[in-house]
Amino acid sequence: MTYCVSMLLDAGMVFLSDSRTNAGVDHINTFRKMSIFQRPGERVMVLMSSGNLAITQQLVSMLRESMAAQDGRENLWTAPNMFEAARHIGETLREVHNRDADALQKFGIDFTAALILGGQIGREQPRLFQIYAAGNFIEATPDTPYFQIGESKYGKPIIDRVVKRHTTLDEAAKLALISMDSTIRSNLSVGLPLDLAIIKTDALAISSHVNIDAKNEYFAMIRNRWSEALGHAFAELPDADLVDKGDEFQAQ
């Protein structure tokens, strides 16, 4: 499994992905799930993937091939805007489907892939998309300024409560790491190291792309202090006084 999350804010975008893949619990590996494509000053894109690793790796290879080919066909370097970039990725995913889906089906394997694409091209505003296995996609709006793929549920409540369009990039990075920590604690198939990328609005280049492993002091602090802070917040809420209420229903 995988957990990836991205937020689209006034100040820019934050992307965070884990790196664990598993095919059964005895076949656990570390693979990067984040790819970055940038021509500083012109365009910058971050792509994160979950699902069948053979599918998503093939997708990224095909995207890179078409960028290198210079054969006049559209690719991520020539896409005039982020919408066309998302469409190009969706179409490339459909090519992978055409090649592989029948063969996978014979082995009872579903064609699973989910992608998050965010970035900025030229003077267009930064945009964030979630792309489905069928190659179709949706775009983040001010009402829903974030997307998650993979094992998304454990880390969703804290994001739902905190994220706003005016959240700063540092706050958003903290929020993404707390959400990731909740996921890692509850699900063995999500694990370190993490890839964190940050794009500032109108910078047209990656501001940060860092690797976070068990030795990272900031993440270690988050892990300890968030747990502690939750414990305090829990202790400070009044207890229920619900123990001796009797049976309102007069059950059988």
Place this chain on the structure above:
Amino acid sequence: MTYCVSMLLDAGMVFLSDSRTNAGVDHINTFRKMSIFQRPGERVMVLMSSGNLAITQQLVSMLRESMAAQDGRENLWTAPNMFEAARHIGETLREVHNRDADALQKFGIDFTAALILGGQIGREQPRLFQIYAAGNFIEATPDTPYFQIGESKYGKPIIDRVVKRHTTLDEAAKLALISMDSTIRSNLSVGLPLDLAIIKTDALAISSHVNIDAKNEYFAMIRNRWSEALGHAFAELPDADLVDKGDEFQAQ
């Protein structure tokens, strides 16, 4: 969908269930998912169910029929201990499967059911079980003193962090309500009113069985103040200072 959670503590047991059922988003109803069986001073049991409502309602009806039949066959009144009670429920669920599973399959409907059973019989310690659709079951231990069924992921991180065997019943009720609140916020298919039941160790009767709806002041307080407390806890953690770290990877 459904969310039910139960905790087994030194002081007793806490059970909480929502009441929303849905067959598609335009067919949402309120049904109780908690059943209580007690003979005060002798035995007390709480059963919570998720899955296909036609299956779980049939199960509970059959359990009640066999309790009323007095035909010498084992039922929940005659089970000598909680293990046998769990086995009886599992076997009754297999009877439902024998009756209905083939017919359901013809309509492409899976036989889904998940149950939580907790309680105490006579001098035996209180015990907590999770029963699967196949009628098999597992028992809570000191290492894992709680079970969840239904839409369990949103509300799991806070329980993982807080629950201990020595948690008091009032604290556990608060914890269950916070976990439910996180679930309700993130998933439309889980909704009010809630059923809360509490059994004290060795009381051999229900201590509390209350209905919690939108007008309940304690739950309203939890909903407001927990969100606020999370916001404060979030704000108090140092921000990330990760924005201008450059590209560690020197990506393409």
